[in-house]
Amino acid sequence: MTLSPAPALDSLNDAGRSLLFTEARTANTFADVPVTDAELSQIWDLAKWAPTQANLQPLRVVYVQSPEARARLVQHMSDGNKEKTLAAPAVAVLALDSRFHEHVPTVMPFMPQLEEVFEGNEDARYSTARLNSALQAGYFVLAVRAQGLAAGPMSGFDSAAFDADFFPDGRLKSFMVVNIGHPGEGAFRNRLPRLDAAQVVDFA
Template identity: 50%
Template sequence: MTTFAEQTEALQVPADVQNLLFREARTANSFSSEPVTEEQVRAIYDLVKWAPTSMNTQPLRALVLRTAEAKARLLPHMAPGNRDKTEAAPLTVVLAADVDFHENIPQVFPHAPQVKDNFSDEQGRVEFSKLNSLLQVGYFIIGVRAAGLAAGPMTGFDAQGVDDEFFADKKWRSLVVVNVGKPGENPWFDRLPRLDFEQVVETL
């Protein structure tokens, strides 16, 4: 059994960065009115784009909602418990998987552009894009934390309704809605326990 100090020292980044990205980071349920800048959004993406995806396909797509008009289109599709905080957040991002990700393969996988031909089956692309996009979603949340902001990821929404509302002319499939901003008043629920190493990890 290692001590906490030994665990932090075993990692490459300093303890304060570990805490910012993981130990002290929380899912926010209220947000201040302080805006999230375009520069912050671009900086977050500049981190997220380095997430690993199979064959570098990068299927994640993001719809950034800033205006009240845009939020009004989203809110009817959110679960009742998620509507007020989504309306109040300075920025909301719909993270989606692009089923037509394969169209970009000649650009993102240039040494084997013919790989595009392996994705002719749309149903296969749906599952592939979902799995790889969810890898990128995790990186997005870490990127938000790295910007000194709080993320409020939610899966409580009508995904088909969101797709019909925003992506009718695209092959994007919504996965997670994330509120982004500085924490507001009483933003955190009580911290819930995590499973211990011995409960999760098996070494052969």
């Protein structure tokens, strides 16, 4: 494998840091402004570039858009999440692909033997999928924000019931719902405290 020269890296300016981190918050209401299919595709076109273990990319994204599918999804949401999920301009369900290793020849072409390794070790396959799909979920939320949209990520839904309804073959396992759109009136609650570096960071 030939390594290309490393480019010089620029730091994100204050506006970019604000958009992605310091001023960004979870949205609870959304304006009545459509989110286009092109915008939703562009979210993944950003999120896909962030790193995963061995480039395995086990996350799968299902945009639940039709009124019929949205009504089915809402049945599986916890009561506090039903109204905002029904009203959001776009909704993504994030799931892990339990058969992600079938794509190893494409995403890791110089180590095709990994496909057989994961095929023969279900525990390793699922632990790898859980960790890396959760990592990708964080990238996904940042990609939503980078598109100038607000995200409302939630775990408050019956994932087993949803999977039985939407993924009957058992291959995909849902773990998060993300409402997406432009923030509406009262979308953002007051920001809760964050732990500072002295409480979290150490240097060994």
